[in-house]
Amino acid sequence: MPKRDREATRARLLEAARLRFAREGYDATSVRDIAKDSGVDATLIFRYFGSKKRLFDEATAAHAPPGLLDGPAEELVARMVRAVVLHDWTEYGGEHPLVAMLRSSAHEDTRQRIREEVCDTYVTALRDLAGGEKTEDAELRAELLSAWLVGIGILRSVVATPELAKAEAGDLAPHVAAVATALLGRPMSGLPKDGGSEG
Amino acid sequence: MPKRDREATRARLLEAARLRFAREGYDATSVRDIAKDSGVDATLIFRYFGSKKRLFDEATAAHAPPGLLDGPAEELVARMVRAVVLHDWTEYGGEHPLVAMLRSSAHEDTRQRIREEVCDTYVTALRDLAGGEKTEDAELRAELLSAWLVGIGILRSVVATPELAKAEAGDLAPHVAAVATALLGRPMSGLPKDGGSEG
Amino acid sequence: MPKRDREATRARLLEAARLRFAREGYDATSVRDIAKDSGVDATLIFRYFGSKKRLFDEATAAHAPPGLLDGPAEELVARMVRAVVLHDWTEYGGEHPLVAMLRSSAHEDTRQRIREEVCDTYVTALRDLAGGEKTEDAELRAELLSAWLVGIGILRSVVATPELAKAEAGDLAPHVAAVATALLGRPMSGLPKDGGSEG
Amino acid sequence: MPKRDREATRARLLEAARLRFAREGYDATSVRDIAKDSGVDATLIFRYFGSKKRLFDEATAAHAPPGLLDGPAEELVARMVRAVVLHDWTEYGGEHPLVAMLRSSAHEDTRQRIREEVCDTYVTALRDLAGGEKTEDAELRAELLSAWLVGIGILRSVVATPELAKAEAGDLAPHVAAVATALLGRPMSGLPKDGGSEG
DNA sequence: CATGAATGAGGGTTCATTCAT
DNA sequence: GATGAATGAACCCTCATTCAT
Numbered sequence: 001m002p003k004r005d006r007e008a009t010r011a012r013l014l015e016a017a018r019l020r021f022a023r024e025g026y027d028a029t030s031v032r033d034i035a036k037d038s039g040v041d042a043t044l045i046f047r048y049f050g051s052k053k054r055l056f057d058e059a060t061a062a063h064a065p066p067g068l069l070d071g072p073a074e075e076l077v078a079r080m081v082r083a084v085v086l087h088d089w090t091e092y093g094g095e096h097p098l099v100a101m102l103r104s105s106a107h108e109d110t111r112q113r114i115r116e117e118v119c120d121t122y123v124t125a126l127r128d129l130a131g132g133e134k135t136e137d138a139e140l141r142a143e144l145l146s147a148w149l150v151g152i153g154i155l156r157s158v159v160a161t162p163e164l165a166k167a168e169a170g171d172l173a174p175h176v177a178a179v180a181t182a183l184l185g186r187p188m189s190g191l192p193k194d195g196g197s198e199g
Numbered sequence: 200m201p202k203r204d205r206e207a208t209r210a211r212l213l214e215a216a217r218l219r220f221a222r223e224g225y226d227a228t229s230v231r232d233i234a235k236d237s238g239v240d241a242t243l244i245f246r247y248f249g250s251k252k253r254l255f256d257e258a259t260a261a262h263a264p265p266g267l268l269d270g271p272a273e274e275l276v277a278r279m280v281r282a283v284v285l286h287d288w289t290e291y292g293g294e295h296p297l298v299a300m301l302r303s304s305a306h307e308d309t310r311q312r313i314r315e316e317v318c319d320t321y322v323t324a325l326r327d328l329a330g331g332e333k334t335e336d337a338e339l340r341a342e343l344l345s346a347w348l349v350g351i352g353i354l355r356s357v358v359a360t361p362e363l364a365k366a367e368a369g370d371l372a373p374h375v376a377a378v379a380t381a382l383l384g385r386p387m388s389g390l391p392k393d394g395g396s397e398g
Numbered sequence: 399m400p401k402r403d404r405e406a407t408r409a410r411l412l413e414a415a416r417l418r419f420a421r422e423g424y425d426a427t428s429v430r431d432i433a434k435d436s437g438v439d440a441t442l443i444f445r446y447f448g449s450k451k452r453l454f455d456e457a458t459a460a461h462a463p464p465g466l467l468d469g470p471a472e473e474l475v476a477r478m479v480r481a482v483v484l485h486d487w488t489e490y491g492g493e494h495p496l497v498a499m500l501r502s503s504a505h506e507d508t509r510q511r512i513r514e515e516v517c518d519t520y521v522t523a524l525r526d527l528a529g530g531e532k533t534e535d536a537e538l539r540a541e542l543l544s545a546w547l548v549g550i551g552i553l554r555s556v557v558a559t560p561e562l563a564k565a566e567a568g569d570l571a572p573h574v575a576a577v578a579t580a581l582l583g584r585p586m587s588g589l590p591k592d593g594g595s596e597g
Numbered sequence: 598m599p600k601r602d603r604e605a606t607r608a609r610l611l612e613a614a615r616l617r618f619a620r621e622g623y624d625a626t627s628v629r630d631i632a633k634d635s636g637v638d639a640t641l642i643f644r645y646f647g648s649k650k651r652l653f654d655e656a657t658a659a660h661a662p663p664g665l666l667d668g669p670a671e672e673l674v675a676r677m678v679r680a681v682v683l684h685d686w687t688e689y690g691g692e693h694p695l696v697a698m699l700r701s702s703a704h705e706d707t708r709q710r711i712r713e714e715v716c717d718t719y720v721t722a723l724r725d726l727a728g729g730e731k732t733e734d735a736e737l738r739a740e741l742l743s744a745w746l747v748g749i750g751i752l753r754s755v756v757a758t759p760e761l762a763k764a765e766a767g768d769l770a771p772h773v774a775a776v777a778t779a780l781l782g783r784p785m786s787g788l789p790k791d792g793g794s795e796g
Numbered sequence: 797c798a799t800g801a802a803t804g805a806g807g808g809t810t811c812a813t814t815c816a817t
Numbered sequence: 818g819a820t821g822a823a824t825g826a827a828c829c830c831t832c833a834t835t836c837a838t
Binding site: 161182183 | 223224226227301302304306310313314317318322336338340342343346347348349350351353354357358359360361366370371378381382
Binding site: 421422423425426500501503504505509512513516517521535537538539541542544545546547548549550552553556557558559560561562565569570573576577580581 | 620621622624625699700702703704708711712715716720734736737738740741743744745746747748749751752755756757758759760761764768769772775776779780
């Protein structure tokens with residue numbers, strides 16, 4: 001681990017920030033906490049990121065799991081569930097980043113960021129499956145399905161209800177397929193046997 | 200009326216606290232904010248409640264809408280959706296209290312409080328409908344449906360996706376009925392024509 | 399000296415601020431310095447004044463010596479010299495407040511404040527003596543005389559040139575009278591025998 | 598040309614420092630400001646000058662306009678006024694360096710520097726004109742005249758009173774001659790028709 | 797020799813909370 | 818019992834300066 005390495009230091013700050021901001025939210029996290037966690041002087045946060053706010057923005061920049069939108073259309077919902085249930089979000093404290101960001105949703109900026117990622121990534125893709133704009137209330141049904149995914153993420157990690165907290169992707173497969181098929185008006189498959197390329 | 204002043208002051212503090220905590224979250228709310236909002240000296244918060252934390256606990260004490268669990272079983276889900284969509288949560292800044300509390304979920308205490316209300320009120324009632332403990336994965340299916348309700352609440356107010364934000368209970372009725380029926384394995388009705396006894 | 403006395407505490411803060419700001423200037427003075435000097439907690443600065451800047455503004459609020467503009471017109475210049483030379487400016491570190499404020503003249507706000515007091519109090523009164531607006535270049539001559547007063551104040555305290563630093567009002571009397579008479583185009587008297595009501 | 602780079606870099610740092618220190622004062626100027634202005638790494642300030650303080654000292658080293666003390670004695674005061682009013686002090690932000698240094702007069706070192714230049718250059722020369730040490734109060738009268746010059750500089754640039762701010766040397770000529778003659782006890786001329794050898 | 801990463805002290809300011817009055 | 822003055826810790830951030838590379 002080389003000292004005096006700009007990129008390495010930046011990365012360590014980002015890593016610590018990601019974890020703290022996810023677990024404790026923006027307000028409950030101090031720059032000194034992040035500095036201590038990463039073993040880096042707090043001043044460097046301002047040198048490299050300018051402000052606590054900008055560090056937050058960069059640390060929580062949206063990262064949909066790669067490949068989420070690629071692959072067979074009928075498996076899209078299954079891939080989304082896997083993103084919530086299976087994907088390795090250790091970097092974000094074990095939660096889907098969107099769920100973690102809710103903890104900072106007291107600030108309108110954060111709400112805006114959540115809104116953009118939910119709409120651009122999830123709702124948009126699901127709306128296309130639901131028949132696009134030509135179909136009556138495709139948007140609403142896409143939002144309802146997105147709401148379900150978000151809700152599952154919250155009950156799993158924030159609320160930690162007993163069954164969802166320990167559920168694996170396979171446990172949810174039949175229910176997912178049934179509900180998605182009902183909402184989108186077209187057959188959706190469950191989850192493939194293996195976890196695919198997911199971590 | 201010196202006797203009732205104490206109660207009136209307490210009530211005003213609680214009211215202001217409820218609104219602030221819901222809108223801005225625990226950390227972003229200062230006791231001085233609450234004092235100013237309610238026109239009361241900040242010291243009284245400590246006299247009456249002991250600490251900011253205890254004021255928060257009391258202000259956000261769970262309040263399921265009255266009558267939520269009463270009435271025909273097949274309309275339970277419809278009543279729950281109405282609790283999220285229709286009920287007048289002005290006191291809590293316009294959001295379902297559970298959704299508002301997510302903003303303060305940086306603290307484990309708050310998570311515990313959310314967990315209890317979600318499980319005790321929503322999951323429990325839905326599990327009974329899904330067949331009780333004797334039925335395979337009734338708990339999981341109840342949690343999945345609860346997750347959906349929570350998710351709808353979040354997308355409506357926090358994320359404010361376009362269609363859900365403006366949806367009324369009637370818009371969601373058919374979808375609700377279809378999904379609930381599928382998940383619970385028994386027919387659930389949509390919403391009655393009128394808003395029922397909801398405020 | 400009563401504790402927990404709002405006005406007394408405010409006054410002590412103002413006194414300490416006046417001295418520090420005068421001696422060291424705005425930037426070199428920290429709120430903690432002022433707090434330590436006055437034996438008051440630094441937080442109270444913000445409670446009572448809102449910000450360091452507003453404390454500065456209040457501490458350096460212009461105070462022309464009372465009676466400066468009252469009395470025989472031909473003695474006005476003499477009174478002004480006395481204000482610079484004799485008046486007890488201990489509160490401001492021994493200098494005329496305007497001179498002290500030059501130490502903070504890096505900030506445009508302060509320059510504006512100096513400008514207003516110089517123009518409103520000194521230049522205006524002298525311009526009237528020089529013949530008012532109807533006389534050719536009365537304004538210029540009034541400004542030139544004001545410049546002289548300011549310059550005397552600076553050489554006395556900031557630069558501390560040997561003779562001016564120790565000069566008393568009587569030492570300057572003949573020169574003052576001569577120059578003022580020449581500049582204003584009307585006879586100005588020197589200083590009265592005694593120091594009058596000045597401290 | 599690696600040999601001259603060092604000198605060129607030093608010169609650029611000095612130039613930027615001169616401007617910043619003059620305009621904003623010592624405390625409000627950061628070494629990073631100077632480094633940025635000159636396009637030079639901030640570390641070089643410490644390599645070349647040792648500290649911010651020593652850079653300040655070097656950047657504000659006294660520079661009486663060349664030729665100030667040469668020429669006919671009866672024109673000395675006129676030349677001094679020209680130094681304040683006409684000389685191109687762009688390097689110092691447009692003000693006479695002594696005036697600019699008042700902005701940093703919170704520090705005794707700076708006051709000492711101002712004192713030396715005022716005494717050695719201005720007061721000394723004027724005292725000789727006033728009759729030298731053998732004449733009663735020649736020193737005082739020399740200081741009074743110096744005070745006037747300093748005061749004019751301040752009202753022109755810091756305070757920016759309307760007439761002095763726009764005055765040119767010619768506007769001040771008659772008043773200068775009259776006052777100087779009165780104070781020094783010997784005839785002083787106004788300004789020559791042209792600007793003379795001034796830059 | 798020059799770059800820039802690192803440092804530690806201190807800046808103004810706000811916080812929840814306590815204690816006189 | 819109610820008011821508000823006082824407190825001290827902590828906040829984000831900037832500073833002049835040093836030390837590896």
